Amino acid sequence: MKLKVKEVEFGYGSVPVLKDVCIELAASEMLGIVGPNGAGKSTLIRCIDRILAPQKGTILLDGQDIKAMHQMELAKRVGYIPQTTSQVFPATVFDTVLMGRRPHIGWRSSEKDTEIVLAMLKMLNIQEFAMRDINELSGGQQQKVFIARALTQEPEVLLLDEPTSNLDIKCQLEVMDIIKNIVVEKRISAIMAIHDLNLASRYADRIVMMNSGKIFSAGNPVSALTPDNIEHVYGVEVKVANHDGKPYIVPLKPVEQNGSGN
Amino acid sequence: MTNSNETITETKDAEIKAEYKKFVGRKIIFILICIIAIFILAGIAATLGSADISFLETYSTILHKFIPTYFSTSWLADVCVWNLRLPRILMAILAGVGLAIAGTVMQAILRNPLASPFTLGISAGAGFGAAVAILLGAGVLAGEYLIIGNAFLFSLIPTFIILGLTRYKRATPETMILAGIAILYIFSAATTLLMYFSEPEAVKEAYFWMVGSLGKASWDDLLPVSVVLACCLVPLMWKSWDLNVMGAGDETAKSLGVNVGRTRVLILMLASLMTAAIVCFTGTIGFIGLVAPHMCRMVIGGDNRFLIPASGLFGGALLLGADTIARTIIAPVILPVGVITAFMGGPLFLYLILRKKKEFW
Numbered sequence: 001m002k003l004k005v006k007e008v009e010f011g012y013g014s015v016p017v018l019k020d021v022c023i024e025l026a027a028s029e030m031l032g033i034v035g036p037n038g039a040g041k042s043t044l045i046r047c048i049d050r051i052l053a054p055q056k057g058t059i060l061l062d063g064q065d066i067k068a069m070h071q072m073e074l075a076k077r078v079g080y081i082p083q084t085t086s087q088v089f090p091a092t093v094f095d096t097v098l099m100g101r102r103p104h105i106g107w108r109s110s111e112k113d114t115e116i117v118l119a120m121l122k123m124l125n126i127q128e129f130a131m132r133d134i135n136e137l138s139g140g141q142q143q144k145v146f147i148a149r150a151l152t153q154e155p156e157v158l159l160l161d162e163p164t165s166n167l168d169i170k171c172q173l174e175v176m177d178i179i180k181n182i183v184v185e186k187r188i189s190a191i192m193a194i195h196d197l198n199l200a201s202r203y204a205d206r207i208v209m210m211n212s213g214k215i216f217s218a219g220n221p222v223s224a225l226t227p228d229n230i231e232h233v234y235g236v237e238v239k240v241a242n243h244d245g246k247p248y249i250v251p252l253k254p255v256e257q258n259g260s261g262n
Numbered sequence: 263m264t265n266s267n268e269t270i271t272e273t274k275d276a277e278i279k280a281e282y283k284k285f286v287g288r289k290i291i292f293i294l295i296c297i298i299a300i301f302i303l304a305g306i307a308a309t310l311g312s313a314d315i316s317f318l319e320t321y322s323t324i325l326h327k328f329i330p331t332y333f334s335t336s337w338l339a340d341v342c343v344w345n346l347r348l349p350r351i352l353m354a355i356l357a358g359v360g361l362a363i364a365g366t367v368m369q370a371i372l373r374n375p376l377a378s379p380f381t382l383g384i385s386a387g388a389g390f391g392a393a394v395a396i397l398l399g400a401g402v403l404a405g406e407y408l409i410i411g412n413a414f415l416f417s418l419i420p421t422f423i424i425l426g427l428t429r430y431k432r433a434t435p436e437t438m439i440l441a442g443i444a445i446l447y448i449f450s451a452a453t454t455l456l457m458y459f460s461e462p463e464a465v466k467e468a469y470f471w472m473v474g475s476l477g478k479a480s481w482d483d484l485l486p487v488s489v490v491l492a493c494c495l496v497p498l499m500w501k502s503w504d505l506n507v508m509g510a511g512d513e514t515a516k517s518l519g520v521n522v523g524r525t526r527v528l529i530l531m532l533a534s535l536m537t538a539a540i541v542c543f544t545g546t547i548g549f550i551g552l553v554a555p556h557m558c559r560m561v562i563g564g565d566n567r568f569l570i571p572a573s574g575l576f577g578g579a580l581l582l583g584a585d586t587i588a589r590t591i592i593a594p595v596i597l598p599v600g601v602i603t604a605f606m607g608g609p610l611f612l613y614l615i616l617r618k619k620k621e622f623w
Binding site: 046049050051071072073074075076078079080082085086087088089090091092094095096099100102103114118121122127130131133150153159 | 271274275278279281282285369370373374375503504506507509510511513514516517518519520521559563564565
């Protein structure tokens with residue numbers, strides 16, 4: 001196993017957000033975390049990158065506890081693309097991607113770092129924007145820049161928080177194809193929190209469905225994305241069709257909630 | 263086919279590299295221009311003043327200090343140029359450099375274009391400390407260091423409040439600025455209250471302090487200011503790339519291995535120290551720390567590795583220019599430089615806001 005999350009619990013103050021969360025991630029596997037707003041998807045991802053410190057439980061990367069690792073060491077091995085980033089001051093795309101080398105170098109970048117940045121720009125097909133200001137780009141182009149930055153870290157595990165939010169459908173597919181290709185070609189493992197169940201079904205090898213801080217169901221898309229599971233977790237009646245061997249979810253109507261929903 | 267594709271890639275890579283090199287070259291040229299501008303301005307400023315001393319006499323006086331046998335001087339020229347003008351010119355450069363760099367790094371760590379020593383209340387704190395010393399004669403140190411010691415001590419109060427907020431209240435950049443402005447108002451009100459009940463002569467001196475003036479600069483003041491600036495600059499330059507990374511947001515910075523909390527505290531401490539060291543001797547000169555970084559960003563972009571030295575030098579030139587105008591515009595009356603910087607900077611800053619292409623300018 002590449003990454004193991006064992007019995008992790010986290011809360012903001014006295015409000016528990018994650019309860020007894022266990023996840024395993026194999027090498028070169030793409031894991032999709034789905035669940036309604038407030039289920040704890042983003043919090044879990046932040047815990048894995050040690051941006052938040054869980055109150056209980058351990059997270060092991062190649063059997064090594066990430067709590068014992070230096071922040072720089074973790075940054076060399078885990079890349080994270082937050083849901084929203086805002087660059088207040090001007091920065092060129094090139095300089096933004098170059099930031100991904102921070103865990104590897106101190107102050108001056110070398111020719112090798114430049115080569116890595118150029119290779120990433122090419123891979124994501126954003127060479128033409130290299131010297132443009134990041135704030136002048138569209139949402140989809142920016143997301144590609146942030147993926148390029150995370151890959152410039154040369155991580156073994158890539159964490160993505162809603163990589164397709166705010167993107168049009170063409171961009172969504174482009175971005176997801178890029179991520180899928182990286183996972184296969186570079187043998188990187190990826191965990192992504194994602195709202196769109198159909199994108200999750202199409203691209204993830206395995207799905208973890210979360211509900212109020214707990215894992216409700218886990219497995220391949222067919223076993224996890226069932227009408228019963230979705231109705232229970234989201235409170236929405238759906239029809240699950242089959243498309244190329246993957247479940248395709250058609251939402252029908254919200255279900256009247258009676259009781260706690262748990 | 264593959265071959266031609268590779269050639270295309272190579273030329274594209276070479277193109278980007280060339281463009282990047284050009285961009286870096288532009289930044290270095292800007293820095294060089296600032297250095298040259300400072301030397302030219304200083305050279306001109308030394309010859310200007312209310313005393314009637316000619317251009318040749320000025321330089322003869324300066325060179326007399328180094329090679330006394332070849333160059334002559336007169337008593338008047340010696341006092342005016344060596345004791346009054348030169349320390350003032352050098353203090354203007356140092357203060358400009360320090361305030362502009364403090365503003366640059368504060369804006370970077372708080373990710374806020376409105377951050378500066380002035381808007382975080384650090385200058386106001388120092389001003390109040392000075393007012394207490396001048397008007398009440400009370401302070402921690404006695405004698406000639408009374409005013410300076412007090413200014414320094416009180417400038418640390420806003421710093422520690424803002425640091426405390428980041429530490430215990432998880433303050434966002436926005437709340438920090440709001441807290442800074444609240445502190446600024448409290449200190450200004452306290453200073454006004456003090457002045458209201460004081461002797462007219464003391465009030466005039468305290469007022470001078472609040473507006474900011476370089477008139478008190480002497481050779482003895484230059485050493486402590488330059489030592490503090492040099493000591494702060496080294497770690498700031500060393501952390502300049504981390505400042506860039508923090509510009510992309512706290513979460514991104516953490517995921518790139520930067521210890522965000524510790525870096526923010528360190529930078530804010532250094533910036534406050536620099537500000538306090540300057541305000542002790544000059545009073546609260548506003549605007550330089552706010553606008554110099556913005557103007558430089560417009561020309562050379564936001565990379566702090568170049569922006570810190572560039573905006574420092576630009577700030578030095580700007581303050582020296584402003585002070586030269588303050589000394590000469592209605593000579594023999596010398597205006598406080600803070601008035602000139604405000605009159606120069608206010609409209610300029612408004613213009614920057616109005617013609618903004620992007621989010622902030």
